[in-house]
Amino acid sequence: MTTHISPAMIARYADRGSDLDEVTVWSIEVHLEDCADCRALVAAGTTGDTGALLARIAAGVDEAIAAGPVPAPRRRWSAVPNRWLVWHLVPWLSMTVAVLGCAVLLQAVQPSLPSLVALLAPVAPLPGVAIAWSRRTDPAWELIASTPAAGLAILLRRTAAVLTVVVPALAVASSRTGVSLALTLLPCLAFTAATIALGAYIGVRLAAVGLGIAWALAVVLPAVLTAELPAVLQPGSSLAWALLTLLLAGVAATQSDNFRRLSSHH
Amino acid sequence: MRTVSAAETAPTTYPWAIHAEGLRVRAGRHLAVDGLDLALGAGVHGLLGPNGAGKTTLMRALATVLKPAGGRLALLGESVDSRADLRRVRRGLGYLPQQFGFYPRFTVREFVEYMAWLKEMPKTAVPGAAQRAIERVGLTAKADARMKALSGGMLRRAGIAQAIVNDPQVLLVDEPTVGLDPEQRLDFRELLRDVGVDSCVLVSTHLVEDVVAACTDVVMVNEGRLVYQGTPDDLVAQGSEGDPGDSPAERGYSALLRRHRAVTGR
Numbered sequence A: 001m002t003t004h005i006s007p008a009m010i011a012r013y014a015d016r017g018s019d020l021d022e023v024t025v026w027s028i029e030v031h032l033e034d035c036a037d038c039r040a041l042v043a044a045g046t047t048g049d050t051g052a053l054l055a056r057i058a059a060g061v062d063e064a065i066a067a068g069p070v071p072a073p074r075r076r077w078s079a080v081p082n083r084w085l086v087w088h089l090v091p092w093l094s095m096t097v098a099v100l101g102c103a104v105l106l107q108a109v110q111p112s113l114p115s116l117v118a119l120l121a122p123v124a125p126l127p128g129v130a131i132a133w134s135r136r137t138d139p140a141w142e143l144i145a146s147t148p149a150a151g152l153a154i155l156l157r158r159t160a161a162v163l164t165v166v167v168p169a170l171a172v173a174s175s176r177t178g179v180s181l182a183l184t185l186l187p188c189l190a191f192t193a194a195t196i197a198l199g200a201y202i203g204v205r206l207a208a209v210g211l212g213i214a215w216a217l218a219v220v221l222p223a224v225l226t227a228e229l230p231a232v233l234q235p236g237s238s239l240a241w242a243l244l245t246l247l248l249a250g251v252a253a254t255q256s257d258n259f260r261r262l263s264s265h266h
Numbered sequence B: 001m002r003t004v005s006a007a008e009t010a011p012t013t014y015p016w017a018i019h020a021e022g023l024r025v026r027a028g029r030h031l032a033v034d035g036l037d038l039a040l041g042a043g044v045h046g047l048l049g050p051n052g053a054g055k056t057t058l059m060r061a062l063a064t065v066l067k068p069a070g071g072r073l074a075l076l077g078e079s080v081d082s083r084a085d086l087r088r089v090r091r092g093l094g095y096l097p098q099q100f101g102f103y104p105r106f107t108v109r110e111f112v113e114y115m116a117w118l119k120e121m122p123k124t125a126v127p128g129a130a131q132r133a134i135e136r137v138g139l140t141a142k143a144d145a146r147m148k149a150l151s152g153g154m155l156r157r158a159g160i161a162q163a164i165v166n167d168p169q170v171l172l173v174d175e176p177t178v179g180l181d182p183e184q185r186l187d188f189r190e191l192l193r194d195v196g197v198d199s200c201v202l203v204s205t206h207l208v209e210d211v212v213a214a215c216t217d218v219v220m221v222n223e224g225r226l227v228y229q230g231t232p233d234d235l236v237a238q239g240s241e242g243d244p245g246d247s248p249a250e251r252g253y254s255a256l257l258r259r260h261r262a263v264t265g266r
């Protein structure tokens, strides 16, 4: 509202004995709520009685505030949602980092072995992802499962938390052993996406276990026996891994409905 | 004081907050809810039934944690069958499971705020809503204590605080008075009546006395089916001196159960 109330109106409004009709009073009050200038005029126009009453109320309010509890300091609580996750994942993530460290050391001692870092990279995020979304490991799963936020979004948020530790660890390990960075990180992301995509059908935990075992039997074991890096991890395969990652991420995205409820297998 | 949003004053467009028709829900392989018909509006409804009657499975299905195996279920006028998008309905839900897990390192405030955030409340509204919910359950003095330091009764109250933090239109509480002392029980009944003035509250309990004291309506299930729905006074009227039980309400309860078992032959 741009037109202010006339001083004469304000004087009549401030005078308790005046004859203003209710509708006018209401429209004045609506204006006063938004206009500090007119409020100041009302305050200036009040009688001594009203001033004393207001002073008494102000003193009472001040007193009650002083007697009440101290206001809580403004907190940043956006960090809270991840606190459980961080504590819970610490042992798993430190184990993953330790295993990668051992792979780097072993590589230094035995350079003839096929790259252990490259062999371990796809399965490195799996323990963390499995823990991040499982009703066995999340104590509040039943509460969370009934909230609108439950679903793929939370799973992705928790997976991202896992990857922020695993990806740098892999990057360091690959640079120490001279393995191609793309052939370390792309399979890692592809397996993460595969876990989520498969998890939509059989549960994330089971998907992580299944994919880990399949990788160990199909690729790691033959590589260790033949002492040669398998074809899937040869330099030319980066593009295939990148495409696979995109494809699996797409599949996971279309299955978001399957994460809305924690059915018995999740 | 709190601003009332337009959504809160809008008239409801559905006759029942909870409406189940021929609802079937599995608990593992067992059909724990088997052909249940139920229609509940605003008020405090007490859910009674012997152990293994399917109360907890029913509560989980109503909380959209479990997917119904058959029949129809609508909450707040929206279908929550298998492929439904549950987000809108879940924003209007409050749920306290029988055994609710929590993150022991969280403070009560962090726990309630985390749940408010999962319920997709606006970020700016979260701290205020959490404080209000904590005050309503009488935990203000313990708001910044860690969850692991709370007694059983206080944990229960923290659980109730997270359930009501979003001012739910459907509040589901499973065995809420376990662990509360008599005085806290009275406070809790008053809180339920308060919430039940304009929301649908369903309280599952094995304490017949709780239902008579706090509820406007009694719902009784056995073997996964609705046995009886009526007022507490009517429940009392069902019993006679010869029926087992320490109070008129308990005698009414056991009379109804005995009659139902005689009819179904189990």
Ligand SMILES: [Zn+2]
Binding pocket: A003, A004, A005, A031, A035, A037, A038
């Ligand atoms: Zn003005």
